[in-house]
Amino acid sequence: xxxxxxxxxxPPEDTTPPADEPEAAAAAxxxxxxxxxxxxxxxxGAGTVTAxxxxxxxxxxxxxxxQMYVDWSANTMAWADLPRPDVEDAFAMGADHGFSxxxxxxxxxxxxxxxxxxxxxxxSTAVGCRTVSxxxxxxxxxxxxxxxxxxxxxxxxxxxxxxxxxxxxxQMYVDWSANTMAWATLPRPDLDEEYGLGPDHGFSxxxxxxxxxxxxxxxxxxxxxxxxxxxxxxxxxxxxxxxVGNIDSVVVSDGVVxxxxxxxxxxxxxxxxxQMYVDWSANTMAWADLPRPDVEAVFGLGSNHGFTLSLPVDxxxxxxxxxxxxTGPGTTTVLGCRTVVVGTDCSVQKCVALTFDDxxxxxxSRLLDILQSTGxxxxxxxxxxxxxxxxxxxxxxxxxxxxVSNHSWNHADLTTLTTSQIAAQLSQTSAAIESVTGRRPTxxxxxxxxxxxxxxxxxxxxxxAVILWxxxxxxxxxxxxxxxxSVVATGAVDGTIVLMHDIHSxxxxxxPGIIADLRARGFTxxxxxxxxxxxxxxxxxxxxxxxPATTHRPGEACAxxxxxxxxxxxxxxxxxxxxxxxxxxxxxxxxHGVRLSCGRPARSACTPPACSRHTSSRTGSVWxxxxxxxxxxxxxxxxxxxxxxxxxxxPAAGHDGSLTTTRWPGETRSSAG
Numbered sequence: 001x002x003x004x005x006x007x008x009x010x011p012p013e014d015t016t017p018p019a020d021e022p023e024a025a026a027a028a029x030x031x032x033x034x035x036x037x038x039x040x041x042x043x044x045g046a047g048t049v050t051a052x053x054x055x056x057x058x059x060x061x062x063x064x065x066x067q068m069y070v071d072w073s074a075n076t077m078a079w080a081d082l083p084r085p086d087v088e089d090a091f092a093m094g095a096d097h098g099f100s101x102x103x104x105x106x107x108x109x110x111x112x113x114x115x116x117x118x119x120x121x122x123x124s125t126a127v128g129c130r131t132v133s134x135x136x137x138x139x140x141x142x143x144x145x146x147x148x149x150x151x152x153x154x155x156x157x158x159x160x161x162x163x164x165x166x167x168x169x170x171q172m173y174v175d176w177s178a179n180t181m182a183w184a185t186l187p188r189p190d191l192d193e194e195y196g197l198g199p200d201h202g203f204s205x206x207x208x209x210x211x212x213x214x215x216x217x218x219x220x221x222x223x224x225x226x227x228x229x230x231x232x233x234x235x236x237x238x239x240x241x242x243x244v245g246n247i248d249s250v251v252v253s254d255g256v257v258x259x260x261x262x263x264x265x266x267x268x269x270x271x272x273x274x275q276m277y278v279d280w281s282a283n284t285m286a287w288a289d290l291p292r293p294d295v296e297a298v299f300g301l302g303s304n305h306g307f308t309l310s311l312p313v314d315x316x317x318x319x320x321x322x323x324x325x326x327t328g329p330g331t332t333t334v335l336g337c338r339t340v341v342v343g344t345d346c347s348v349q350k351c352v353a354l355t356f357d358d359x360x361x362x363x364x365s366r367l368l369d370i371l372q373s374t375g376x377x378x379x380x381x382x383x384x385x386x387x388x389x390x391x392x393x394x395x396x397x398x399x400x401x402x403x404v405s406n407h408s409w410n411h412a413d414l415t416t417l418t419t420s421q422i423a424a425q426l427s428q429t430s431a432a433i434e435s436v437t438g439r440r441p442t443x444x445x446x447x448x449x450x451x452x453x454x455x456x457x458x459x460x461x462x463x464x465a466v467i468l469w470x471x472x473x474x475x476x477x478x479x480x481x482x483x484x485x486s487v488v489a490t491g492a493v494d495g496t497i498v499l500m501h502d503i504h505s506x507x508x509x510x511x512p513g514i515i516a517d518l519r520a521r522g523f524t525x526x527x528x529x530x531x532x533x534x535x536x537x538x539x540x541x542x543x544x545x546x547x548p549a550t551t552h553r554p555g556e557a558c559a560x561x562x563x564x565x566x567x568x569x570x571x572x573x574x575x576x577x578x579x580x581x582x583x584x585x586x587x588x589x590x591x592h593g594v595r596l597s598c599g600r601p602a603r604s605a606c607t608p609p610a611c612s613r614h615t616s617s618r619t620g621s622v623w624x625x626x627x628x629x630x631x632x633x634x635x636x637x638x639x640x641x642x643x644x645x646x647x648x649x650x651p652a653a654g655h656d657g658s659l660t661t662t663r664w665p666g667e668t669r670s671s672a673g
Contacts, residue, residue, distance in 0.1 A: 039128025137226030384429030
């Protein structure tokens with residue numbers, strides 16, 4: 001504790017008590033020594049500071065001098081002679097030892113110290129110091145809290161003016177225009193203790209505001225000298241009747257997609273239900289009741305509004321949407337949607353899809369052993385009538401993450417059948433696959449690659465996308481493992497769909513070498529859905545190379561079918577729907593002799609751009625698509641792709657799914673498949 005200057009701490013000469021005053025009692029109670037006391041309070045006013053307490057010296061029962069310093073320079077002194085019977089009771093040194101010292105000080109922070117000046121034996125001592133903030137002529141205050149409810153905002157705090165102990169007016173502005181005012185008259189005893197200007201200086205102001213983000217400011221209105229001051233501004237989000245929230249993250253791990261975030265409804269402080277949809281069909285729901293104190297700090301509606309939702313999903317591209325379920329007035333709202341890639345993202349990595357037709361057969365189990373031991377996924381196009389002979393093999397395909405797809409019931413040329421016969425071929429096979437694996441297939445490959453508009457339409461009605469190939473190993477014609485391996489090694493490029501048959505032992509013999517060769521060249525082996533489902537990726541030719549080029553729509557099921565005899569550089573990425581390439585007429589930047597097959601809905605025949613108009617509507621959780629047409633019925637159909645970013649999915653009931661354009665001139669039918 002700093003000592004005051006020597007000159008100031010010496011008591012005046014006339015402070016010796018009169019000779020006729022007795023001193024015997026003090027000596028009996030306290031031994032001679034230094035003075036002592038207590039600084040009990042320091043109160044600030046408008047440009048003033050007042051220190052109060054008591055002080056005495058054991059060498060005398062008379063009052064002594066106390067001296068107050070502000071910032072160890074300016075000072076004042078007085079006799080500690082105010083009545084303090086409590087001090088007399090404690091020390092039996094007389095009752096008049098209280099003091100109250102006041103000084104004028106500039107506004108701001110100051111250190112106030114009080115010293116007891118010694119009498120007789122001993123030295124002057126400090127009885128205490130305090131740091132205070134002295135007010136000027138302007139009002140002061142603070143915003144303690146801002147609370148929002150449906151269509152309102154409430155601001156609470158305090159305000160006072162050092163020129164008066166009475167309440168003052170506070171005024172609240174929203175967006176610097178709409179405003180309200182009130183007296184700051186609410187009880188705040190803590191302020192009286194700190195400023196000594198009375199306890200009634202609290203306020204609470206409420207205004208009606210529209211939902212949205214607003215700036216709220218509060219002003220303390222000046223009284224006497226000084227000017228009105230702002231005591232703070234806040235940016236707030238005011239709620240309407242609909243629930244609000246946010247998706248903080250969507251994470252994919254081990255085939256499970258998990259969404260995290262928060263949601264609340266202004267009509268309740270309790271948790272609400274949130275619901276997550278994957279591709280607008282599979283869904284799960286839960287209460288948003290996890291702790292989120294950050295949400296409470298913003299909205300003031302309690303802290304338990306966080307959520308975590310998880311769903312298992314198949315490999316491929318998926319759209320994940322989360323909805324906040326309404327409580328009370330208002331409607332359920334979507335918090336947002338995210339597109340996620342489950343499994344390999346072939347828009348980033350080089351991918352090749354190995355596909356096997358005509359099984360299951362006696363060599364399929366050995367093929368699965370190879371795929372499992374090498375960690376490889378492949379796509380199998382199964383003949384329906386063969387499934388009953390190998391149910392455990394087909395079940396194992398699904399358990400290992402293989403893509404199990406439709407290759408008709410008995411390997412018939414579907415283009416020679418009636419519509420009902422085609423439908424039976426596909427539906428019976430899909431049912432057989434689902435009965436064993438628990439999952440209905442979404443892809444089909446027509447035997448021999450034989451397809452027409454009828455085949456495509458029936459496939460679309462059953463939710464099946466037509467998948468062909470871009471590299472035919474001709475393993476059925478040349479049963480030589482070394483040759484099969486060489487065809488794949490020399491012909492595969494990024495995006496290739498390889499056609500093989502697991503009913504041939506020589507093909508299975510070639511697979512280990514094929515996998516090793518492709519991985520040595522940096523390829524990732526994936527299923528067809530992973531390959532074609534990777535978002536926003538396709539190919540173009542650049543000189544003698546095929547490189548990423550234009551994009552296709554996420555989820556659109558497509559394949560390329562080469563019309564040439566060799567397939568050395570043909571990609572299998574999907575181009576935009578409506579491509580019309582044929583032998584002898586290659587589009588700029590695209591390979592010659594490649595045919596595109598894409599999932600798309602059938603509708604009245606028309607020619608672009610008349611076909612391009614599309615609208616969607618929702619009833620509950622069901623989305624419906626409407627396709628407008630205006631061209632003559634005999635025009636060539638070129639409809640837009642079925643699966644788009646939002647809100648469509650693969651054909652379901654009500655869609656007549658013509659999956660491809662008309663047959664190209666000069667297209668040849670492969671005897672494979």
